[in-house]
Amino acid sequence: MSLVVLGTVALDTVKTPRGSRRDMLGGSAAHFAMAARFFAPVNLVAVVGADFPAGHIEFMRKKGIVLTSLKKERGQTFRWEGEYKGDMNTALTLNTELGVLSVFRPELTPEQEKMKYIFLANVDPDIQSRLLDSLRTPKLVALDSMNYWIMHKRKQLIRLLKRVDIFVANDAEARALSGEHSLLEAARGLRKLGPRMVLIKKGEHGVLFYSDNFVFSLPAYPVKKVIDPTGAGDSFAGGFMGYLVSGRAVNRKTLKKAVGYATVIASFNVEGFGMERTSSLTLKEIHGRFQAYRRNLII
Amino acid sequence: MSLVVLGTVALDTVKTPRGSRRDMLGGSAAHFAMAARFFAPVNLVAVVGADFPAGHIEFMRKKGIVLTSLKKERGQTFRWEGEYKGDMNTALTLNTELGVLSVFRPELTPEQEKMKYIFLANVDPDIQSRLLDSLRTPKLVALDSMNYWIMHKRKQLIRLLKRVDIFVANDAEARALSGEHSLLEAARGLRKLGPRMVLIKKGEHGVLFYSDNFVFSLPAYPVKKVIDPTGAGDSFAGGFMGYLVSGRAVNRKTLKKAVGYATVIASFNVEGFGMERTSSLTLKEIHGRFQAYRRNLII
Numbered sequence: 051m052s053l054v055v056l057g058t059v060a061l062d063t064v065k066t067p068r069g070s071r072r073d074m075l076g077g078s079a080a081h082f083a084m085a086a087r088f089f090a091p092v093n094l095v096a097v098v099g100a101d102f103p104a105g106h107i108e109f110m111r112k113k114g115i116v117l118t119s120l121k122k123e124r125g126q127t128f129r130w131e132g133e134y135k136g137d138m139n140t141a142l143t144l145n146t147e148l149g150v151l152s153v154f155r156p157e158l159t160p161e162q163e164k165m166k167y168i169f170l171a172n173v174d175p176d177i178q179s180r181l182l183d184s185l186r187t188p189k190l191v192a193l194d195s196m197n198y199w200i201m202h203k204r205k206q207l208i209r210l211l212k213r214v215d216i217f218v219a220n221d222a223e224a225r226a227l228s229g230e231h232s233l234l235e236a237a238r239g240l241r242k243l244g245p246r247m248v249l250i251k252k253g254e255h256g257v258l259f260y261s262d263n264f265v266f267s268l269p270a271y272p273v274k275k276v277i278d279p280t281g282a283g284d285s286f287a288g289g290f291m292g293y294l295v296s297g298r299a300v301n302r303k304t305l306k307k308a309v310g311y312a313t314v315i316a317s318f319n320v321e322g323f324g325m326e327r328t329s330s331l332t333l334k335e336i337h338g339r340f341q342a343y344r345r346n347l348i349i
Numbered sequence: 350m351s352l353v354v355l356g357t358v359a360l361d362t363v364k365t366p367r368g369s370r371r372d373m374l375g376g377s378a379a380h381f382a383m384a385a386r387f388f389a390p391v392n393l394v395a396v397v398g399a400d401f402p403a404g405h406i407e408f409m410r411k412k413g414i415v416l417t418s419l420k421k422e423r424g425q426t427f428r429w430e431g432e433y434k435g436d437m438n439t440a441l442t443l444n445t446e447l448g449v450l451s452v453f454r455p456e457l458t459p460e461q462e463k464m465k466y467i468f469l470a471n472v473d474p475d476i477q478s479r480l481l482d483s484l485r486t487p488k489l490v491a492l493d494s495m496n497y498w499i500m501h502k503r504k505q506l507i508r509l510l511k512r513v514d515i516f517v518a519n520d521a522e523a524r525a526l527s528g529e530h531s532l533l534e535a536a537r538g539l540r541k542l543g544p545r546m547v548l549i550k551k552g553e554h555g556v557l558f559y560s561d562n563f564v565f566s567l568p569a570y571p572v573k574k575v576i577d578p579t580g581a582g583d584s585f586a587g588g589f590m591g592y593l594v595s596g597r598a599v600n601r602k603t604l605k606k607a608v609g610y611a612t613v614i615a616s617f618n619v620e621g622f623g624m625e626r627t628s629s630l631t632l633k634e635i636h637g638r639f640q641a642y643r644r645n646l647i648i
Contacts, residue, residue, distance in 0.1 A: 255554035258571065272557065276531060309648070347647070347648060348647070
C-alpha cells in the first residue's frame with residue numbers, strides 16, 4: 051500500500067546547544083517521508099522554489115521517496131530558522147519565509163487520487179482540506195497542525211477534523227485546541243471534534259493515545275545525546291503511519307506497535323541535525339532499537 | 350522484612366480545581382507509609398505536635414502502620430497549605446508552619462536500629478543524616494529531598510548522597526541538583542554524586558530509572574480525573590520501596606515491577622484528596638490496576 055503525505059519541503063537553519071546548520075533539507079513532509087519510507091512507498095506532495103538545490107531532490111529520490119507531486123514554482127523555497135535552548139523541548143522560531151508556500155495548490159496524479167493512506171502534515175488547513183477533497187476513497191486519514199493554525203484558522207481546522215481518522219498533536223497544541231489542561235481531558239475533547247483516534251506527542255515524555263475503546267501511554271526512548279529535535283514529530287508521524295500502512299488491521303495491538311516504531315524512529319531523528327541520522331538509518335537499526343524499547347516495557 | 354520511613358506527618362490544607370480540604374492528615378512519611386503498608390510492615394519515624402488529632406493516630410494505627418517512633422512534642426504540628434492550578438503538575442505553596450518539626454530529633458527503638466530497608470523522605474538533610482547514623486546495618490537506603498534543601502543545604506545533601514543507594518527526585522529537583530537540563534544527563538550527574546540508582550519522577554509523564562547497567566522509562570497510569578496530587582510522589586516512593594522489601598533480589602526485573610506498583614499506587618493517590626483513596630484501597634484493586642498497566646505496555 052502507498053502513502054500520500056502533504057506538507058512542506060523546507061530549507062532549515064537551526065541552532066542547538068550542540069551546534070548549528072544552515073539551509074538543511076527539512077520540512078514536515080520531507081521528515082515524514084524520510085521516516086515512513088522504511089515501511090511503505092511514500093508519495094510526497096509539496097512545493098519548492100527555483101532556489102531549491104537539485105542535490106536535495108536527488109537525495110530524496112535516492113531514498114525511494116516518490117516525488118511526482120513535488121512541485122517546483124518560481125520564487126523562494128519555504129525557509130524556517132529556529133533555535134533550541136536548555137532542555138530542547140521547544141523550538142524558538144527566529145524567522146519564517148513562506149516563499150512559494152503562500153501560493154501552493156497541491157495536485158495529485160490520477161494514481162495518487164486513488165490512494166488510501168493519507169497524512170496531512172502541518173500546512174494551512176485550507177490546503178489540507180483541498181487535498182482531502184481530491185482523494186476518491188481515503189481509508190485512513192491522519193492530520194497534524196500547529197498553534198498558528200489553531201489560533202488563526204480555528205474554524206477551518208475544526209471543520210477539517212470531522213473528516214480525519216487520526217489527529218496527531220503535541221501537548222501544547224492539544225491543550226490550545228481543546229482548552230483542557232490535563233492531557234487525558236484534552237484528548238477526550240479532541241475526540242469529540244471528530245477524529246476517532248488522538249495521538250498526543252509529549253516530546254521526551256513519550257505519547258498518549260486516545261480512542262473510545264482504549265487509551266495507552268508509552269514513554270520516549272531515552273536518547274543519550276540529543277543533537278537537534280527538528281523533525282522529530284514528523285519522523286514520529288512517518289514511522290507511525292508507515293507501520294500502519296505496511297500491515298494489518300488497525301487495532302490496539304498494531305497501534306501500539308506503530309507507536310513503538312514511531313518512537314524509535316523519532317529517537318534516531320534527534321541524534322543528528324536535520325535528516326543526518328534518519329537518512330543514513332537502516333531497517334536493521336530500527337528493528338534492533340525497537341526490540342530494546344519493547345524489552346524495557348516488559349514489567 | 351520491615352521498612353523504616355523518616356519524614357513528616359502533617360496537617361495539610363489543599364485547594365485544587367476540584368475542591369478544597371482543611372487540616373487533612375498528610376506529610377511525606379504518612380503518605381509513604383499509607384502506600385508501602387500493602388507490601389511490608391512500615392515503621393514511621395516522625396513528630397507531631399500537641400494539637401495533632403488523636404483520631405489521625407488511631408487511623409494510621411488501624412492501617413497497620415507502626416507508630417512506636419512517632420513522637421509527640423509540645424507545640425504545633427507541621428502544617429502545609431498549597432494550591433494546584435491548571436494541569437496540577439506543580440503545587441503552589443501558600444504557607445508552611447514548621448512547628449515541632451524545627452526541633453525534631455528522630456529516635457529509633459533498638460529493634461528499628463537493626464532494620465535494613467530505609468526511606469529518608471523529605472526533611473532537613475541533617476535530620477536524614479542523623480537517622481542514617483543510628484542504623485547499624487542498612488541494606489537499601491533511599492532518599493528524597495526538595496528544592497529548598499538543594500538550595501539551602503546543598504553541601505549536607507551532597508555529603509548524604511554518598512551514603513544512599515537510591516535517590517528519588519522529581520524532574521525539577523533533578524535538574525536543580527545536577528545542573529543539567531536533559532533528564533538523562535541529570536540522572537547521570539546525580540549518579541556521580543553517589544547513589545547507584547536514580548529515580549526521576551515526572552508526574553503525569555511517568556518515571557525515568559537510571560543505573561550504570563540499565564536505564565528505563567515507564568509512563569504514568571492515565572488517570573481519568575485528578576482530584577489532588579498531594580502525596581503522589583511519596584505514595585510512589587512507598588509503593589516502590591514496599592515492593593522491593595517484600596521480595597526478592599534488587600535487579601532490573603524487580604525494579605521495573607516496583608516502579609509499576611509505585612505508579613499504580615500513585616495513580617490511586619491522585620484520585621482523592623489527601624489519603625482518601627489510598628487509605629481505602631485494597632490489594633485486589635492494586636493488583637487489578639497493575640495488570641491493566643502492564644498489559645498496556647506490551648507492544
